[in-house]
Amino acid sequence: MEVLRHLKDFMKENKWQYIVGVIVLIIVDTLQLITPRIIGNVVDSIGSGTISNGQVLYYALLIMIIACFIAFFRYMWRIKIIGSSRVLEFWMRSKIFKHLEGLSKNFFNYRKTGDLMAHATNDIQAVRMAFGPGVIMLTDSIFLTIATIGVMSTSISPTLTLLALIPLPILAIIVTFLGQKIQKRYKLVQESFSNMSDRTQESFTGIRVIKSYVQEEEELLRFSNASEEYVFHNMKLVRIFGFMFPMIGFIAAISFLVALYIGGNMVIEGRISLGELVAFITYLGMLTWPMMAIGWVINVIQRGLASLKRINEILDAKPEVVDKKGVLPIENLNELAMHISIKNLSFKYPKSETYALRNINLDIKPGETLAIVGKTGSGKSTLASLFLRNYNIEEGEISIGGVNVEKIPIKTLRKATGYVPQEAFLFSTTISQNIAFSDPNLSFEKIENAAKTASVYDDIMSFPQKFQTIVGEKGVTLSGGQKQRVSISRALIKDPSILILDDCLSAVDTKTEEAILEHLQDVMKDRTSIIISHRISAIKNADEIIFMEDGEIVERGKHIELLRLGGRYSDLYKKQLLEEKLEEEV
Incomplete structure (x- = not known):
């Protein structure tokens, strides 16, 4: 039958x-x-x-x-x-x-x-x-x-x-x-x-x-x-x-x-x-x-x-994203030069007629940091999803070291990528096990170092059970900022070749954000990084910043260059400066 x-x-x-x-x-x-x-x-x-x-x-x-x-x-x-x-x-x-x-x-x-x-x-x-x-x-x-x-x-x-x-x-x-x-x-x-x-x-x-x-x-x-x-x-x-x-x-x-x-x-x-x-x-x-x-x-x-x-x-049901014929036997992404190139990339979500991304062209050299800023729904997270191959790319291509990501085994690509999403998800287990999720055999010293780099170590040590604290379902016992920083620790402990931070600092205050970014500077020196954020303070030191709107890149350059341009990026920066001043006065 x-x-x-x-x-x-x-x-x-x-x-x-x-x-x-x-x-x-x-x-x-x-x-x-x-x-x-x-x-x-x-x-x-x-x-x-x-x-x-x-x-x-x-x-x-x-x-x-x-x-x-x-x-x-x-x-x-x-x-x-x-x-x-x-x-x-x-x-x-x-x-x-x-x-x-x-x-x-x-x-x-x-x-x-x-x-x-x-x-x-x-x-x-x-x-x-x-x-x-x-x-x-x-x-x-x-x-x-x-x-x-x-x-x-x-x-x-x-x-x-x-x-x-x-x-x-x-x-x-x-x-x-x-x-x-x-x-x-x-x-x-x-x-x-x-x-x-x-x-x-x-x-x-x-x-x-x-x-x-x-x-x-x-x-x-x-x-x-x-x-x-x-x-x-x-x-x-x-x-x-x-x-x-x-x-x-x-x-x-x-x-x-x-x-x-x-x-x-x-x-x-x-x-x-x-x-x-x-x-x-x-x-x-x-x-x-x-x-x-x-x-x-x-x-x-x-x-x-x-x-x-x-x-x-x-x-x-068949997985839509799979390793296709002709995939190269690459077991470690470090075999390639970490030069990321995005050419003529356009994308529509399945069952949608509207383009989420239109004609994206980017070039990220090894060790550089690309920052993406823009309003909600502008396509920032969609770009990160495509890089992780959560969806198939129908128009254009993304390549690493000259190799199309579709030629790289999905497992290899994702193992080499440290990804921190917008919504931090933690499992109902200890903080230690959440941080070491990628490899349960990681030493406690590495877990501590990852927590310190993400500026969550002091918070953890203030808990009665410290690293053995059970975080509850979806991390409910932690604050939003603490969950985000534990998620950052989880990504950093992988020692990834590529680091993607998808608006993962939104729940922390400006002071904590500065401390995290300061610690991350040393980490990001030796790896290619992509930072997605609503806050300009989080991305102003990036090697290149792009401002996205309706799925398109409307402005690009360094922080100073974009301020001189006096466009959307400059307007957003001025608004955020004003908000910070008002908060200080209050």
């Missing part, structure tokens, strides 16, 4: 686990067929008075021995089949996580976190159920039904068997029809669960904003609406089960009535013995489980298929 295409590797590795498990399950079902026949013989012997106390004990022991074998083999098939389904759960979760890590940044711009979480939890659990209990119930339904009917018709009465099983075709038609409904409604249940998960995750993440704007009631209403939608779709699914399982039980009851009435008459007429009728009723009772299992099988498998289709949508 096409829907199982992503499970081929797993099934190839674990097929013998399932084969052995199914064989053992069939052995258990076969042993279960012996007991009713023994009970029938005992009943006939008691009725005819031809059985002794010793024979009763013998039959009792025989039934107990069979029960012990059934128990042992039942344990075996649980280990093989249920155990394999648990391995599948682990395998799929790892596969999805690895695949998501390999997807391009643009993928996450259009997929909600709650939806991805639902794939990694509920959907995988549904697939596990299909490949665990689903396989068991399917085997029971097929083998136990065929074997039981075969024994009933050959050893007791084919006529009674045929009459008692007349309701089965009706059951098959009902289950087939309802199975299609189950799959459609379960898909809606999973989608509504994703929406509810996303709403919950978003609310918890933004709880501080919610509280500061006193929007608790409104958020509760939004969550309630999402929860009600989930309950609504669940109830539509429950209504099908509410009809299906009682219907299966009702049809099973009809079979018992037929067996009792017709079988009773056959005993009276002497066509079958009382023991055979007891055995027949017992076999018919054994058939009730496979009949019930048909409903469960349809339910579990349809749910599993619906979830697998949702998972396939994720696994079918």
Whole structure:
């Protein structure tokens, strides 16, 4: 089946686990067929008075021995089949996580976190159920039904068997029809669960904003609406089960009535013995489980298929940015002269018709610092994203040492680049582990030096746990400036060949900014640097400054040259000087 295409590797590795498990399950079902026949013989012997106390004990022991074998083999098939389904759960979760890590940044711009979480939890659990209990119930339904009917018709009465099983075709038609409904409604249940998960995750993440704007009631209403939608779709699914399982039980009851009435008459007429009728009723009772299992099988498998289709949508997604054919075997960016050249670069974001960058041309020599300044939305961060190859370059090119970045392995490029984004993201672990994120084996001395260079060392030492302080989710226990400086430390400790600071000093005061830049001067001497900032004080010492507006470079030069030009850069500088004076007066 096409829907199982992503499970081929797993099934190839674990097929013998399932084969052995199914064989053992069939052995258990076969042993279960012996007991009713023994009970029938005992009943006939008691009725005819031809059985002794010793024979009763013998039959009792025989039934107990069979029960012990059934128990042992039942344990075996649980280990093989249920155990394999648990391995599948682990395998799929790892596969999805690895695949998501390999997807391009643009993928996450259009997929909600709650939806991805639902794939990694509920959907995988549904697939596990299909490949665990689903396989068991399917085997029971097929083998136990065929074997039981075969024994009933050959050893007791084919006529009674045929009459008692007349309701089965009706059951098959009902289950087939309802199975299609189950799959459609379960898909809606999973989608509504994703929406509810996303709403919950978003609310918890933004709880501080919610509280500061006193929007608790409104958020509760939004969550309630999402929860009600989930309950609504669940109830539509429950209504099908509410009809299906009682219907299966009702049809099973009809079979018992037929067996009792017709079988009773056959005993009276002497066509079958009382023991055979007891055995027949017992076999018919054994058939009730496979009949019930048909409903469960349809339910579990349809749910599993619906979830697998949702998972396939994720696994079918391809990363937009990958190493293309002809990529050079460059393992270290230092093999190239760190001369960055950008020629005729224009860029539009996927699904957008508007250019974010237009005709960008830049030349950054080794060891030089390029500064980019401009209003919000002018294209500063977009340029940094393209350099890191977060998106494909369709028009123009970026090259390092004369080599197009598309010819450089993505892993090599990103390893050699120290990037500090606008929004500092810290993991829910210690400050030390956040700084040493690029290499957990880095010495504590290097961690301390990186913190000192980023002017965050004194802040860290003021905490009770110092470098072992847990920063909380997304670094919530730190101030905005502290988070930014820890992020700078994380980039510096890599000892990168290229350093990109994307407006990462916006949350620190001017005095702290000056201290950081002073420490960074020594660091940036030996590497090519790109500083993006709104503050001119952060970039005035750069070798070249460009002022961007609407995705274009409108002014370029050194700080003094741009001031003499008297254009946009000069106006921005004067405004910022005025703001600083007003702050000092206050």
